[in-house]
Amino acid sequence: MRRPSARKRWSWRSQAFRGLLWQVVAVLLVGFAVWFLAHNTLENMRARGIQSGFDFLKGPAGFDIGESLIPYDALDPYWKAFLVGILNTLRVAIIGIGVATLFGTLLGIGRFSANAIVRGLCYAYTETFRNVPILLQLLFWYLVFTEVLPPVAEPVSVGPFLLSKAGFSFPWWVEGRWSVPAPGAFSMEGGASATPEFMAVLMGLVFYTSAFIGEIVRAGIAAVPKGQVEAASALGLPRGLQVRKVILPQALRVIIPPLTSQYLNITKNSSLAVAIGYPDVVSIANTSLNNTGRAVECISIIMLVYLVTSLSTALFMNWYNKRVAIQER
Amino acid sequence: MKKKSWIRKNLFANAWSSLATIVFAVLVVAYLPGLLNWMVVQAVFGPNVDACQAARGTGACWGVIAEKWRLIVFGRYPHLEQWRPALATVLLLGLLFASCVRKFWTLWLVPAWIVVWVVFFWLMHGGLGLSVVPTDQWGGLPLTIMLSTIAIAGAFPLSIFVALGRRSKLPAIRTLCTVYIELVRGVPLVSILFMASFLFPLFMPVGKSPDVLIRVIVGLILFWAAYLAETVRGGLQAIPKGQLEAAASVGLGYWQTQRKVVLPQALAIVVPAVVNTFIAIFKDTSLVTIVSLYELTGALSIALNSDANWRPFKIEGYLFIAALYFTFCFAMSRYSLWVEKQVHHG
Numbered sequence: 001m002r003r004p005s006a007r008k009r010w011s012w013r014s015q016a017f018r019g020l021l022w023q024v025v026a027v028l029l030v031g032f033a034v035w036f037l038a039h040n041t042l043e044n045m046r047a048r049g050i051q052s053g054f055d056f057l058k059g060p061a062g063f064d065i066g067e068s069l070i071p072y073d074a075l076d077p078y079w080k081a082f083l084v085g086i087l088n089t090l091r092v093a094i095i096g097i098g099v100a101t102l103f104g105t106l107l108g109i110g111r112f113s114a115n116a117i118v119r120g121l122c123y124a125y126t127e128t129f130r131n132v133p134i135l136l137q138l139l140f141w142y143l144v145f146t147e148v149l150p151p152v153a154e155p156v157s158v159g160p161f162l163l164s165k166a167g168f169s170f171p172w173w174v175e176g177r178w179s180v181p182a183p184g185a186f187s188m189e190g191g192a193s194a195t196p197e198f199m200a201v202l203m204g205l206v207f208y209t210s211a212f213i214g215e216i217v218r219a220g221i222a223a224v225p226k227g228q229v230e231a232a233s234a235l236g237l238p239r240g241l242q243v244r245k246v247i248l249p250q251a252l253r254v255i256i257p258p259l260t261s262q263y264l265n266i267t268k269n270s271s272l273a274v275a276i277g278y279p280d281v282v283s284i285a286n287t288s289l290n291n292t293g294r295a296v297e298c299i300s301i302i303m304l305v306y307l308v309t310s311l312s313t314a315l316f317m318n319w320y321n322k323r324v325a326i327q328e329r
Numbered sequence: 330m331k332k333k334s335w336i337r338k339n340l341f342a343n344a345w346s347s348l349a350t351i352v353f354a355v356l357v358v359a360y361l362p363g364l365l366n367w368m369v370v371q372a373v374f375g376p377n378v379d380a381c382q383a384a385r386g387t388g389a390c391w392g393v394i395a396e397k398w399r400l401i402v403f404g405r406y407p408h409l410e411q412w413r414p415a416l417a418t419v420l421l422l423g424l425l426f427a428s429c430v431r432k433f434w435t436l437w438l439v440p441a442w443i444v445v446w447v448v449f450f451w452l453m454h455g456g457l458g459l460s461v462v463p464t465d466q467w468g469g470l471p472l473t474i475m476l477s478t479i480a481i482a483g484a485f486p487l488s489i490f491v492a493l494g495r496r497s498k499l500p501a502i503r504t505l506c507t508v509y510i511e512l513v514r515g516v517p518l519v520s521i522l523f524m525a526s527f528l529f530p531l532f533m534p535v536g537k538s539p540d541v542l543i544r545v546i547v548g549l550i551l552f553w554a555a556y557l558a559e560t561v562r563g564g565l566q567a568i569p570k571g572q573l574e575a576a577a578s579v580g581l582g583y584w585q586t587q588r589k590v591v592l593p594q595a596l597a598i599v600v601p602a603v604v605n606t607f608i609a610i611f612k613d614t615s616l617v618t619i620v621s622l623y624e625l626t627g628a629l630s631i632a633l634n635s636d637a638n639w640r641p642f643k644i645e646g647y648l649f650i651a652a653l654y655f656t657f658c659f660a661m662s663r664y665s666l667w668v669e670k671q672v673h674h675g
Contacts, residue, residue, distance in 0.1 A: 023501035030505060037532045044531045115346040116339035117353045131658035132651045133612040135619075136626055140647045148644065268517035275619055282519055295527040302523070303516045310515040 085284030096205040103210035108217025130211035138204030145196035197278035220255035260317035393642040400632035404468015414471040417452040468623035483550035488557030513555035564595030604665035
């Protein structure tokens with residue numbers, strides 16, 4: 001290739017020159033926008049006398065938190081309140097991912113059932129739950145727990161599992177033995193209970209996301225060519241082995257990437273907990289924001305927490321995806 | 330005879346299938362009468378509080394919708410002026426439907442949309458002979474439809490540029506677009522709405538903060554543009570390199586290549602995925618209620634929380650707006666199937 005002459009390189013006709021110019025303009029524009037926003041923010045903060053900085057994290061939070069995985073009380077500092085919130089977010093997201101994957105897989109497989117009723121029910125479930133906003137579903141479940149379910153004294157029971165206004169109670173390993181919950185005067189005694197807030201967020205996330213996961217699993221299974229199953233039958237593999245050795249390994253390759261984004265969605269959608277008062281990181285940040293007025297800091301913390309969780313989930317799932325991908329030799 | 334073989338094949342093919350059919354039949358016999366009883370037979374359909382209270386626990390109170398539908402559908406918009414949002418929404422929906430029909434896919438749609446938007450905002454906001462209604466009183470279905478349409482109309486064109494930017498050969502532009510997409514997709518919509526609500530006023534010159542509705546719209550557009558950009562990028566990547574080389578060999582420049590060769594093919598490929606994102610945008614406008622804009626979901630809360638008589642029947646209210654959302658979303662997903670067929674035939 002002939003090198004363009006110096007004069008040509010610096011003319012409008014040179015693609016390289018125009019490219020350079022575009023980039024300089026773009027960087028300058030973005031730089032100016034950032035400077036403009038930062039400048040205005042500082043001006044506004046000075047005008048309104050807003051203090052800034054993350055030093056408030058060391059001061060006492062002064063508010064109670066409904067549920068916590070670690071010991072916490074109102075005298076503890078803000079950073080500990082945020083830690084409680086982060087743990088609560090992770091707890092509901094991780095349990096939600098587990099249950100939604102299980103449910104969604106069953107739904108996806110159900111779409112291939114030999115039984116027309118099972119097929120129809122799985123389809124109806126998918127279409128119903130993915131076409132109603134998750135916030136609405138969350139509020140709905142919260143209302144079911146707080147208004148429709150019976151009071152603590154007379155819970156709905158399915159075996160040792162109890163549902164009431166106190167939430168969902170189940171047997172749990174306490175002090176070296178299984179403890180079964182029973183209605184007490186004001187709360188459930190024995191076993192372990194999940195609060196109505198936690199249950200509402202969890203159910204909202206699971207019902208909504210499993211509809212999407214079901215669709216992903218269905219598409220993944222449908223992507224395995226029919227000849228593969230026929231070949232497996234011709235070899236005399238029983239149905240269970242066909243699924244395990246032939247269908248799943250091929251379907252997983254199609255399923256994993258969109259499944260990853262559903263896992264990320266569960267984590268991000270758990271932020272809707274703020275609407276019903278489950279103390280996740282967004283609720284804690286919202287309360288802290290109202291108490292201290294440090295909007296920039298509190299919102300940065302929310303974004304940072306989610307960015308870190310999103311990025312690490314994506315990294316893990318990419319690693320797993322590489323493992324199940326076709327090994328080309 | 331045919332029917333019989335269908336039943337055998339689909340309901341009683343093997344032991345498991347028969348078991349499922351029988352279990353389902355038992356469940357229907359056990360629970361369906363109770364459910365129908367609650368939904369229809371014992372239900373109260375008129376706006377009658379006493380009848381509703383009497384039927385509590387045994388029958389649904391659909392009367393709550395008959396009584397409160399104006400508050401649920403229009404939010405806090407002044408009662409006497411509610412014909413304005415109603416007319417504005419009908420106009421907007423009418424044009425939306427018209428835009429979905431192939432016969433109307435002409436250039437006339439552009440001026441039609443401009444006119445309808447102007448009329449929409451005039452009706453909603455007032456002025457020129459109509460009394461002014463400030464934006465904090467807008468609410469309900471008109472707000473839901475307005476927010477989702479504007480978010481789609483704003484985010485989609487922006488997303489095309491961002492997607493092109495992410496695949497650009499210019500490193501600075503590519504980096505900027507990638508960072509923007511990944512940052513936005515890494516955080517929840519709630520945090521963007523908090524930003525629009527709390528931080529945006531700090532970002533603007535002292536004392537010059539726009540209305541919260543505008544701030545939220547800007548937030549929604551910037552948020553969804555990142556998601557749509559990734560969808561569009563999927564289509565861009567599917568275009569074979571030979572197409573670009575062919576465009577270059579007939580002497581098309583970058584923008585000409587994108588506009589005449591790449592985008593028409595890429596966008597056709599991603600129609601289903603784009604409509605799925607549109608559905609998500611529509612559903613997620615419900616989140617603006619967290620920053621105190623009372624669209625459909627929020628309007629239901631204002632309608633019922635303040636009235637102790639009707640408050641116990643909020644479940645019926647939720648079912649009602651869930652049905653509204655479902656209708657819109659299901660229609661959109663069916664429409665996307667149709668468009669997909671059109672695109673592949675053409």
